[in-house]
Amino acid sequence: MTKEYNKNELFRLAAVLYADNNYEVSTKVIHRKILDSALLDCDNxxxxxxxxxxxxxxKYSILLGEDEIFNIVKKYPESFLTNNLDGKKTICLSPKRKTNLESKIEKKNIEFFINQYSLEFKTKIGFKNTIYDFLYHLFSINTASFQRLIDKQKDISSVISLQDSKYNEEQIEYINSFLNWENTEKNKAIFDISSYALEFCLLTNKKGSSNFKLNNLKNKIFYLDTNVIYRAIGINGEDRRKRTITFLNKFKDAGEQLKITRISDEEFKNSIKFYIDKLRKIHNPKVNSNLFLEYKSLKDINSYYxxxxxxxxxxxxxxxxxxVISEYRTLLDRLGIEIDYNVPYKKDDKEVQxxxxxxxxxxxxxxxxEKQAYFQxxxxxxxxxxxxxxxxKGKVENIFDTSFFFISTDNFLRKWDYYRGFTTPVVLLPSQWMSILLRYFDRTKDDYKSFVSFLNLKNNEKIIDGEKLNLILSGIxxxxxxxxxxxxxVTNLIEKDFSSIIKTHYTDKEIIEHSKLYAKTELEKQVSxxxxxxxxLEKDQVRKGQVINSTIKTAKNKKDENKELESEIFLKNKKNKExxxxxxxxxxxxGIRRWRNWLWLYLPTSLFILLFYVFAIFFNENRLNFGKNILNFIDTRQSEALKNFLSTVFYLPLAACGWLIWRSILRYKSDNVEYKRKELKTKIEETIA
Structure with missing residues (x-):
């Protein structure tokens, strides 16, 4: 690229290019969408x-001619409006096209998802710039890679790989967290940016661009590196297995052949045997597998085991x-991966060697x-x-001319391959080929997720080496x-002394011994x-025992005192009750006496009334017989009604006399006296209580 992109312009252009979800590789379509983006940027x-x-x-480092622009406007009259201003022809988007584009890119560009993630997870200052820088770096690398695939003479020595990028531990965590965020539209937006690298390459590198069609990319043979097989059977983790299987299935859809060389087949089997032999040397049945899996370790043969x-x-x-070997064979059968035993050279030839x-x-x-691998x-x-x-066989002009490639996740091998000379690269990263394949097939959310998963950066500072963890657990x-x-x-060791236990110059046996020593020291410390x-606790127990004995003795004395006090209280209560x-x-x-005193009123009154009526009835001649005088007075009344009334009034005291006699008799009956006694006793007890 002759100029460095404005990052926001690049991301906006990618969103406009694929707003219709159309990845057709057509120069005219690309030119049209570039016009769309430019006019939108200029507020139409x-x-x-x-x-x-x-x-x-x-803005885009793409040079279009007048004829190319006129042809686009002429071909899409419903999308563009023309006018004459001071004798010069001007162009703008039609209102319908402008509205349509804005509605499609409003929530689909990467800036929207970066802001959404930042708000949702409350990221720190610097997060956004790191993501923008990473995505721009991804675009630059993919552009250079595609340029080399199309033109073997293209110089890309100034471009570094993603894994070589000088991101610090925190920035790598930002990038991987954003990439792994479950959001299909975000994954598509990242794919669009990567995919635009191919569009840019075709626009700026005319050589071979007209051949960039699916039919010209079919019937190629891809050999898989052992690291891809490791991922595909799950040795590097279940997530990577799923993403790799999704990736490999796309080769079948494209009609490509997948193979592994006899060398890779032997390397896989020998490496498995090598790692299992290492496991066997330190195998300890006491190691708890669930405990091992609790810790965030590198996904390798140890975690797989x-x-x-x-x-x-x-x-x-x-x-x-x-x-493991069974899983390997099942993978080959399921995906139709062929082991190529036909070595295309004479291995014993001196020049070959x-x-x-x-x-x-x-x-x-x-x-x-620090990345040096073992010799084999x-x-x-x-x-x-x-x-x-x-x-x-010498067909190395470009990606269309060449039929054989090597798919590997080894970024350093790929970098070496791209920089070693002017030839069409042999090594392709999964993300590179996937960004091409996904343009020609229906894309699912798993496809986008698989593509993005291959972009994760290594951050070994954040996780524990599985082999080292296994050695430590074996020792402990x-x-x-x-x-x-x-x-x-293990938790204490990881948090405090992990680096001292796994020094690079330590052998496996030394790591086990250091772990045992650490465990012994810690356990002895725990025992101490x-x-x-x-x-x-014993001293405290003795002290508490003394306190308890003293308390018991005091309580016993108190109990004796309480008994004496209870006896006194009992006697006092008894006396009080008496x-x-x-x-x-x-x-x-x-109370009974007062109740009976009424008899002194009842009896004389009754006797007086009786004597009054006896005199009135039986002693007629006595002048002092007031009763007789009253009766005579009543008889002299002429009115019978008056006579009857006065007679009734006269004899009423006689009824009162009967009532007084009856009440006097009741107060002498023993049952009534006893009932009255109980009634008085109840009232008195309530009053005293």
Missing amino acids: TDLTIHSLIDYIDD HNWRKDKINSNLELFEAY ESINDLYASINKSKPE SVLNDAENIYWIEQKR SEMTSSVEQQRYL DLSEKVSV LKDELINLKVSK
Whole structure:
């Protein structure tokens, strides 16, 4: 690229290009969408042809001619409006086209998703710039890669790989978290940016661009590196397995052949045997697989083994090896991957050996010191590269001319391959080929997710090496079989002394021994701490025992005192009860007397009334017989009614006399006296209580 893109312009253009979900590789369609984007950027103001050409060149580094722009406007009259301003022809989008584009890109450009993620997860300052920088870097790398695939003479030495990018630990965490965020539209937006790299490459590199059609990309043969097989059977984790299977299935859809060389087949089997032999040397049945899986470790053969072992009664390593080989063969059968046993060169030929050795030396030299692989791995890479070069038979002009490629996730091998000379690269990353394949087929959310998953950056600072974790657990489990103690020791070790245990110069045996020593020291410390606690508890127990004995003695004395007090209280209560009963009886007797005193009124009154009527009836001649006088007075009344009334009034006292006699009799009856006594007693008790 001759100019560096404005990042926001690039992302906006990518959104406009694929707003219709149309990935057709057509120069005219691309030109039209570039015009769409440029006019939108300029608020759809009328622009002259030359102003539009300058703007597109300045913003997108793409040079369009007047005829190309006129042809686009003429072909799509419903999308563009033309006008004459001061004798110059101007162009703008039609209102319908403008509205249609704005509605489609409003919530589909990457800026929208970056802002949404930032709000949802409350990211720190610097997050957005890191993501923009990463995506722009992705675009630049993909552009350079496609340019080299189309034109082997293209110089891309100034472009570095994503894995070489100098992102710090925090920035890598930002990038991977954003990439792994579950959002299909975000994944599509990232794919669009990557896909636009191909459009840009076709527009700026005319060589071979007209051949960029699906039919010209069919019937190619792709050899898979061992690292792809590792991912596909799940050794590098279940998520990577799913994404890799999705990727490999696209080859079947495109009619491509998948193969592995005899070298890769042997490398896979030998590497599995190598890793299982290492597991066998440190195998300890006391290691708890579920505990191993609790920790965030690198997904490798160790985590794969513990995932397989966790629910097994028989965890024999021979069974595990047979399981891995079975999964490998199942994968080959299911995806139709062929093992190529036909070596395209004479292995014993001296010149062949020299060529392979030269490749080996070159590859080994290109890898950073901290990434140095073991001898056989690099030699296998060299032989695979040489194998594919021989299969090409000199057809290395471009991606269309070449039929053989090597799919690998090894970024360093791919970087070496792209920089080693002017030839069509042998090594392709899964994301590279997937960004091409997905343009020609129906794209599902799993396809976009698979594509994005291949972009994750390595961040070894954040996770534990599975092999080292296995060694540590093996050492610790020799000192204690308690899962809880193992968990405590491993957690403490990871948080505090992990780096001191796994120093790079330590052998496996030394790591185990250091882990055992650490566990022994910690357990002894725990025992010592426990002994101190027991001693403190014993002293505390003695002190508490003394306090308890003293308390018991005091309580006993109190109990004796309480008994004496209770006896005194009982006697006092008894005396009080006697006095109370005596008082009640006294008051009851007094009440009965008062109740009976009414007889002194009832009896004389009754006797007087009786005598009054006896005199009135039987002693007629006595002058003092007032009763007789009253009766005579009544008889002298002429009115019978008056006589009857006065007679009734006269005899009423006689009825009162009867009532008084009856009441007097009642107060002498024993039942009534006893009832009255109880009534008085109840009232008196209530009053006293």
